[in-house]
Amino acid sequence: MNLEHKRKLREIELNRALPFIQQGSKILEIGAGAGWQAIVFSDKGFDIEAIDVQESGYAKTAVFRVQFYDGKTIPYPDQHFDVVFSSNVLQHIPHMKVFQAEIKRVLKPGGIAVHILPSGSWRFWTALSYYPNMFKKLGKLFQSNNNKPAEVDERSSQVLAHKLKNRSVPIRLFRAMYPKRLGEHGNVFSELFLFSKTGWKGFFENTDWKLDHCKNSQLFYTGYQLLGKRLGLKTRKVLSNILGSSCSIFVLSKHQKVN
Numbered sequence: 001m002n003l004e005h006k007r008k009l010r011e012i013e014l015n016r017a018l019p020f021i022q023q024g025s026k027i028l029e030i031g032a033g034a035g036w037q038a039i040v041f042s043d044k045g046f047d048i049e050a051i052d053v054q055e056s057g058y059a060k061t062a063v064f065r066v067q068f069y070d071g072k073t074i075p076y077p078d079q080h081f082d083v084v085f086s087s088n089v090l091q092h093i094p095h096m097k098v099f100q101a102e103i104k105r106v107l108k109p110g111g112i113a114v115h116i117l118p119s120g121s122w123r124f125w126t127a128l129s130y131y132p133n134m135f136k137k138l139g140k141l142f143q144s145n146n147n148k149p150a151e152v153d154e155r156s157s158q159v160l161a162h163k164l165k166n167r168s169v170p171i172r173l174f175r176a177m178y179p180k181r182l183g184e185h186g187n188v189f190s191e192l193f194l195f196s197k198t199g200w201k202g203f204f205e206n207t208d209w210k211l212d213h214c215k216n217s218q219l220f221y222t223g224y225q226l227l228g229k230r231l232g233l234k235t236r237k238v239l240s241n242i243l244g245s246s247c248s249i250f251v252l253s254k255h256q257k258v259n
Contacts, residue, residue: 003061005229007036010087012233013116013217013247014040017085020114020213020251021046025082028074028106031056031089035064041085051075072099079108087116088247091183091195100207104254113209113252116217118182120196121244126223127188130179182223197248209252216245 014037021027025046032038032050035058041048042064050064053071069075072095084103093099103113179188186194193199197214204211220239221231231239240246 002225002228005225008233009219009221010036011040012219013087013249016215016217017114017116017249017251018044020112020249021083021085026080027083027085028076028081030074030084030086030103031092032064032066034058034061035066037085037087038064038066049076049081072102074102074106076106078105079111080106082108082111084111084113085115086113088118090115090117091185091191094184096185097203097207100209107254109254111253112212113250115250115252116247117200117250118195119216119245119248120192120199121220122222122246123182123188123191123195125220125243125246126182127179129222129224200248200250204250204252208255210255211250212253213249213251215249216240217247217249218245219247220244221246 023045027041027046027048029038029041029048029050030052032052033056035050038048038050050066051069051074052058052066054068058066067075071093084107090096090099107113181188181191183191183194185191194203201211201214218237218240219233220236220243
């Protein structure tokens, strides 16, 4: 996927979430990656801190200071932020349910959590686009092999024959015929529900959040971006009304304790 195109999509999604965030808020972004959205917050005058796990692999392309942490304990004191923000991150956290307590811990009284999360629509269309993407890759592979010298091609055939003798190779080839899950929970089929608005709302309810707002990102795309920049942003907005938005935006607050 073209990173600059992906960055543009993420910025548009962030702009859809910004009306829920009060100007001057102190914000923590979790799973900030290269800091694409953090730098937008900063440019708009927000006090923003960004964290991510070192394994994210974005360090070399960082455009904003992103602090590494262990993925479990947020390295800030209690009641430190007005807003905790994440974009397409929660589903990648193995301990997603337990981690909600950490988010609440660093939120000030009256603070909010804003999460941009993949939708059931994204899961459905990404699963379907897996096969065109796979055939596209195979086409490039065969084209590359046809351009190799004969002796190189012969060696490649010998290596492939040797691998096929390994019992695990046919199993991997069989598994390659099916789309992979995106997150750390369930499978490609259960993610259809987990990523739906009903699924996410149920998760937040079970982790004792109060859902203040939920709205669509008004963008359509898949995980493989077969058309990439050739499919314009206006077209993607129109398609989101027909095929569904690829993300949903959730605004949450902590339940007030009753004395």
